[in-house]
Amino acid sequence: MTQSGYLDMELLRFTTAGSVDDGKSTLIGRLLYDSKSIFEDQLEAVKGSSQKKGLAHIDLSLLTDGLKDEREQGITIDVAYRYFATPRRKFIIADTPGHIQYTRNMVTGASTANLALILIDARKGVIEQTYRHSYIASLLQIPHIIVCVNKMDLVDYDQERFNEIVKTYEAFASKLDVQDIRFIPISALEGDNVVNRSTKTSWYEGSTLLHTLENIHIGSDYNHLDARFPIQTVIRPHRQEYHDFRGYAGRIDGGVFRPGEEIIVLPSGFKSKIKEIMVGEEKVSEAFPPMSVTMTLDDDIDVSRGDMLAKPNNQPDSTQDLELMMCWLNNRGLNPSSKYILRHTSNEMRTMVKEVIYKLNINSLSKDESDKNIGMNDIFRAKLRTTKAVLKDAYRKNRNTGSLILVDEATNETVAAGMIV
Amino acid sequence: MSNYSLRHLQELEAESIFVIREVFAQFENPAILFSGGKDSIVLTHLAKKAFWPAKIPFPLVHIDTGHNFPETIDFRDKLVENLGARLVVGLVQDSIDQGKVAEETGLNASRNALQTTTLLDTIEANKFDAAMGGARRDEEKARAKERFFSHRDDFGQWDPKNQRPELWNIFNGKKNMGEHFRVFPISNWTEMDVWQYILAENIPLPSLYFAHEREVIERNGTLLAVSDYLNMRGDEVKMTKTVRYRTCGDMPITGAVESNASTLEDIIVEIAATRMTERGTRADDKRSETAMEDRKKQGYF
Numbered sequence: 130m131t132q133s134g135y136l137d138m139e140l141l142r143f144t145t146a147g148s149v150d151d152g153k154s155t156l157i158g159r160l161l162y163d164s165k166s167i168f169e170d171q172l173e174a175v176k177g178s179s180q181k182k183g184l185a186h187i188d189l190s191l192l193t194d195g196l197k198d199e200r201e202q203g204i205t206i207d208v209a210y211r212y213f214a215t216p217r218r219k220f221i222i223a224d225t226p227g228h229i230q231y232t233r234n235m236v237t238g239a240s241t242a243n244l245a246l247i248l249i250d251a252r253k254g255v256i257e258q259t260y261r262h263s264y265i266a267s268l269l270q271i272p273h274i275i276v277c278v279n280k281m282d283l284v285d286y287d288q289e290r291f292n293e294i295v296k297t298y299e300a301f302a303s304k305l306d307v308q309d310i311r312f313i314p315i316s317a318l319e320g321d322n323v324v325n326r327s328t329k330t331s332w333y334e335g336s337t338l339l340h341t342l343e344n345i346h347i348g349s350d351y352n353h354l355d356a357r358f359p360i361q362t363v364i365r366p367h368r369q370e371y372h373d374f375r376g377y378a379g380r381i382d383g384g385v386f387r388p389g390e391e392i393i394v395l396p397s398g399f400k401s402k403i404k405e406i407m408v409g410e411e412k413v414s415e416a417f418p419p420m421s422v423t424m425t426l427d428d429d430i431d432v433s434r435g436d437m438l439a440k441p442n443n444q445p446d447s448t449q450d451l452e453l454m455m456c457w458l459n460n461r462g463l464n465p466s467s468k469y470i471l472r473h474t475s476n477e478m479r480t481m482v483k484e485v486i487y488k489l490n491i492n493s494l495s496k497d498e499s500d501k502n503i504g505m506n507d508i509f510r511a512k513l514r515t516t517k518a519v520l521k522d523a524y525r526k527n528r529n530t531g532s533l534i535l536v537d538e539a540t541n542e543t544v545a546a547g548m549i550v
Numbered sequence: 551m552s553n554y555s556l557r558h559l560q561e562l563e564a565e566s567i568f569v570i571r572e573v574f575a576q577f578e579n580p581a582i583l584f585s586g587g588k589d590s591i592v593l594t595h596l597a598k599k600a601f602w603p604a605k606i607p608f609p610l611v612h613i614d615t616g617h618n619f620p621e622t623i624d625f626r627d628k629l630v631e632n633l634g635a636r637l638v639v640g641l642v643q644d645s646i647d648q649g650k651v652a653e654e655t656g657l658n659a660s661r662n663a664l665q666t667t668t669l670l671d672t673i674e675a676n677k678f679d680a681a682m683g684g685a686r687r688d689e690e691k692a693r694a695k696e697r698f699f700s701h702r703d704d705f706g707q708w709d710p711k712n713q714r715p716e717l718w719n720i721f722n723g724k725k726n727m728g729e730h731f732r733v734f735p736i737s738n739w740t741e742m743d744v745w746q747y748i749l750a751e752n753i754p755l756p757s758l759y760f761a762h763e764r765e766v767i768e769r770n771g772t773l774l775a776v777s778d779y780l781n782m783r784g785d786e787v788k789m790t791k792t793v794r795y796r797t798c799g800d801m802p803i804t805g806a807v808e809s810n811a812s813t814l815e816d817i818i819v820e821i822a823a824t825r826m827t828e829r830g831t832r833a834d835d836k837r838s839e840t841a842m843e844d845r846k847k848q849g850y851f
Contacts, residue, residue: 140558207713209694210687212740219558221738226774242715305610348555374603380568380719385554385771408563417554419719421567421600434575441807458715472720475575532718541724543714 131160139473141347144223145260146235151248152279155319157211157224163324164339164539166213188466207347208238212259217343232506233458235262236546241270247276255297257492264491267305268454268548270528272350275341281330282316288332296453304494313338315321351418356384358438359474364423376423376430382474386416393433393441395520400441401428435476437520440501445520445530451513452550460543461537463503471515473533479516480535486510524548557746562739567600568719569698572682574607576723577640582682583637586622587798588686588755590745593736595753598633609636611667611681615661616643617779625756630755640672657781672708673730680723680731686731688740696736704728726750745821746760749814758795761812772805
């Protein structure tokens with residue numbers, strides 16, 4: 130595939146969080162329906178289900194209903210991924226439930242998102258759940274937030290009500306770490322300002338939701354300053370014509386690499402120059418996140434999985450002591466005397482949680498330094514000690530080299546997510 | 551600065567190659583599940599790109615129901631030869647002969663559900679600890695929540711409530727003895743992405759995907775190819791139509807669509823205008839609203 134690509138489309142990943150009541154499923158259904166991403170057979174199935182439930186209109190929320198258990202209980206219990214495209218962009222939605230017991234799912238959905246869509250019921254205004262979602266978006270460093278004030282039809286499209294909600298939200302958001310927050314008055318049920326401009330909110334001068342999703346600038350969401358290339362695997366062809374070929378395969382986690390540039394291999398500290406960068410057979414003149422490439426070097430040096438290439442004048446920190454914000458993801462709570470497997474970029478090592486500094490009350494954002502029992506869905510600050518050095522950046526600076534997971538040695542399950550401070 | 555951005559197909563490709571390389575690095579004995587359909591062909595192409603100039607370091611595993619389109623088998627054999635890859639075939643007929651599964655009877659009889667047993671046996675016999683497949687999350691409701699790394703217990707079963715959370719691009723392939731993983735590197739692709747990519751990369755496909763003349767019957771609004779594997783009712787009439795296939799399943803259950811699309815460009819135009827999902831042509835999904843979910847729990851693809 131050439132660098133120009135076939136179609137001039139960008140990819141935007143966004144997360145939605147919300148409960149059944151605030152109309153999240155209806156909004157997603159509306160986006161899919163109005164952007165013509167729903168196929169006839171899907172629509173027929175939903176029409177049938179709506180009729181079975183005795184509804185007069187098509188219940189768009191049924192379009193995103195997933196597994197059997199959820200349909201029976203009428204709740205969403207996991208992260209579901211949805212897809213739609215317009216001529217400008219392809220969208221991946223990580224659709225997560227909003228209840229406090231699903232904090233871990235919100236964190237999971239948020240980890241790969243460029244944008245968070247937060248829904249507020251215009252009648253109820255800003256509630257605990259709004260704070261929770263916004264805090265998670267900020268904690269996971271999602272660069273953009275769109276706050277949709279939904280159900281405007283039920284408050285007569287009242288501008289004052291909208292402004293009041295915006296004001297309350299902004300007061301809270303000043304405590305968060307999000308650069309770009311926008312507000313849109315919508316009705317997912319009626320379709321106001323979702324895909325089509327509403328005639329009932331003439332006082333609103335901003336864009337519709339879809340127009341915003343299509344045009345928001347995401348080009349600088351990745352770190353293009355600090356060159357980081359963790360090695361996933363080494364390619365040795367064992368073929369006559371590529372006898373001496375040694376390719377270092379991986380995904381660019383930060384910055385820009387070009388052939389001819391000097392690099393340093395970490396942790397060994399050997400220096401060399403980049404000979405070639407390839408995507409498949411194609412040689413490229415530069416590599417940047419999130420490209421998957423193969424690099425060859427001028428010198429035959431020892432590089433293996435878990436190592437990282439960087440620039441001699443710009444290296445990640447190397448440390449065995451980490452301080453981080455964490456979210457516990459597992460039913461089995463944190464055991465302070467247990468050892469865990471830590472996975473960070475392509476590296477793996479063992480670790481112990483040395484100290485829980487505080488647990489965060491996710492609704493009030495207050496820090497509790499007395500309760501250090503960590504269980505499922507808890508968000509907390511902690512110190513880790515690892516068995517070998519981690520090549521890391523602060524999560525705030527780089528979401529790839531600043532993130533890690535813990536795996537329970539006994540069950541092999543992923544038990545925690547961490548963002549390095 | 552803003553020049554450093556990828557187009558959507560490049561980003562999807564980069565993500566899939568990353569996942570495939572993780573499989574190679576994290577597992578002892580991984581394989582690619584190769585059906586001969588476009589999704590597994592794209593997956594194989596991505597694996598080739600991921601390790602070039604080395605050969606694909608995985609065998610291709612084909613679960614052969616015996617009801618395949620002959621075009622699919624021809625294509626498979628040529629591809630394997632070109633790649634210099636190892637082919638492992640699991641025969642559903644063997645599972646039937648061993649009395650492990652019983653052939654379905656009746657008008658809509660299919661071997662589709664029987665594949666699960668053969669697949670699990672093949673995985674066990676070859677000690678594969680990761681099987682990569684070309685499934686996509688946009689295909690069906692039960693797949694929308696599937697992980698890239700999907701954990702299966704020692705009975706090969708999928709427990710939707712006990713899947714590991716996947717954060718950022720950190721994948722956890724740790725497992726106990728006897729367990730294995732299904733891995734879906736093209737999870738985030740849609741049908742349209744797959745076609746655009748096939749066009750952009752000029753990937754060869756079986757001739758079935760392009761318009762051709764074929765003898766078919768119409769049943770419940772679906773055009774089914776006349777073959778030895780299709781049970782016919784007395785009143786069903788054979789007719790010759792110009793058709794193509796949107797998916798490549800078993801002959802008796804995969805519906806053709808009437809189409810004159812004979813090039814990739816034609817197909818993309820057709821899909822853009824189409825108002826039915828591709829699984830709408832699959833009789834196996836129409837059995838019940840949770841058909842896919844139920845099969846997945848038992849260890850289906």
